[in-house]
Amino acid sequence: MSIVRTALPLVLLTSVLTGCAGLQKTDWPTCAAVGGVVGAGLGATKSSAWAGGGALFVGGLAAAYCWVHGDGDEDGDGVLDSLDKCPGTPKGVQVDANGCPPPVPVVEEVVVVKEETIVIRDVHFQFDSAKLTEADKTKLETIASRLKQEATTAQLSVTGHTDSVGSDAYNEKLSDKRAHSVVEYLIEEGVPRASFVSVQGAGESQPVADNKTADGRAMNRRTEIKINR
Structure with missing residues (x-):
C-alpha cells in the first residue's frame, strides 16, 4: 500500500502537467480546476486532512505550468499564438497586433489618354x-x-x-x-x-x-x- 501511495501521486501529477502543456494560457483556469481535483485526490491518499492542501498545491502548480508553457509564438512574429489571427507568417514580415501583415496598398495606374x-x-x-x-x-x-x-x-x-x-x-x-x-x-x-x-x-x-x-x-x-x- 505504501508503494501505491508513493507512486500514484507522481503518476497523476505527471499526467496533469503533460495535459496542461498542450493548452493555451487562456485555458489556465480549466487547468487549475483539473489540477485541484487531482490534488485533492492525491491529498486524500495520505489522509482526509491533506485533501484541501493537495487541491491548492497541485491546482496552483498545474495553472502555473499551463501559464508558462501553454502559449508560444510558433511563427516568431512577436504575437502569441493565442492572439495570432494569421499563424504561419513568413519570418521577417512586419505584422500588426493580430499577427497579420498589413494590407498591401493598391496602386492605381493613371492612364493618360494621348x-x-x-x-x-x-x-x-x-x-x-x-x-x-x-x-x-x-x-x-x-x-x-x-x-x-x-x-x-x-x-x-x-x-x-x-x-x-x-x-x-x-x-x-x-x-x-x-x-x-x-x-x-x-x-x-x-x-x-x-x-x-x-x-x-x-x-x-x-x-x-x-x-x-x-x-x-x-x-x-x-x-x-x-x-x-
Missing part, C-alpha cells in the same frame, strides 16, 4: 458670319476653362465644319474663318496661343450625319478641337 477630341456643336455664330454671339462666348468660356487645365505640352488642332448648304469653296472659307474666331476667343480667355498648332476649315467635306435632314445638317455644323498630349 488623344482626345472636343466637339462643339452649339456655337452657331451670327447668320452667314464668323462673328460669335454672346451666347457663343458663354459656351466657349466653359471650353476655355477645360483647356487651361491641360499641360503646356498639349497640342491643340482646331477644325471648322459646315453643312452642305452653299458651294464647297464658300463653305470651306467660312469654316476656316469660324475656326479662327473660336481660337481667338479661347486665347482671350487664357488658353496659350502656343498650344494651337493647327487651325483650319474643312467645309462640308467631312460630314458626320445626313445633310438631307435638318438634324443632320445641325450635327455637321461643328468645330472640333483635337488634343494631343
Whole structure:
C-alpha cells in the first residue's frame, strides 16, 4: 500500500502537467480546476486532512505550468499564438497586433489618354458670319476653362465644319474663318496661343450625319478641337 501511495501521486501529477502543456494560457483556469481535483485526490491518499492542501498545491502548480508553457509564438512574429489571427507568417514580415501583415496598398495606374477630341456643336455664330454671339462666348468660356487645365505640352488642332448648304469653296472659307474666331476667343480667355498648332476649315467635306435632314445638317455644323498630349 505504501508503494501505491508513493507512486500514484507522481503518476497523476505527471499526467496533469503533460495535459496542461498542450493548452493555451487562456485555458489556465480549466487547468487549475483539473489540477485541484487531482490534488485533492492525491491529498486524500495520505489522509482526509491533506485533501484541501493537495487541491491548492497541485491546482496552483498545474495553472502555473499551463501559464508558462501553454502559449508560444510558433511563427516568431512577436504575437502569441493565442492572439495570432494569421499563424504561419513568413519570418521577417512586419505584422500588426493580430499577427497579420498589413494590407498591401493598391496602386492605381493613371492612364493618360494621348488623344482626345472636343466637339462643339452649339456655337452657331451670327447668320452667314464668323462673328460669335454672346451666347457663343458663354459656351466657349466653359471650353476655355477645360483647356487651361491641360499641360503646356498639349497640342491643340482646331477644325471648322459646315453643312452642305452653299458651294464647297464658300463653305470651306467660312469654316476656316469660324475656326479662327473660336481660337481667338479661347486665347482671350487664357488658353496659350502656343498650344494651337493647327487651325483650319474643312467645309462640308467631312460630314458626320445626313445633310438631307435638318438634324443632320445641325450635327455637321461643328468645330472640333483635337488634343494631343
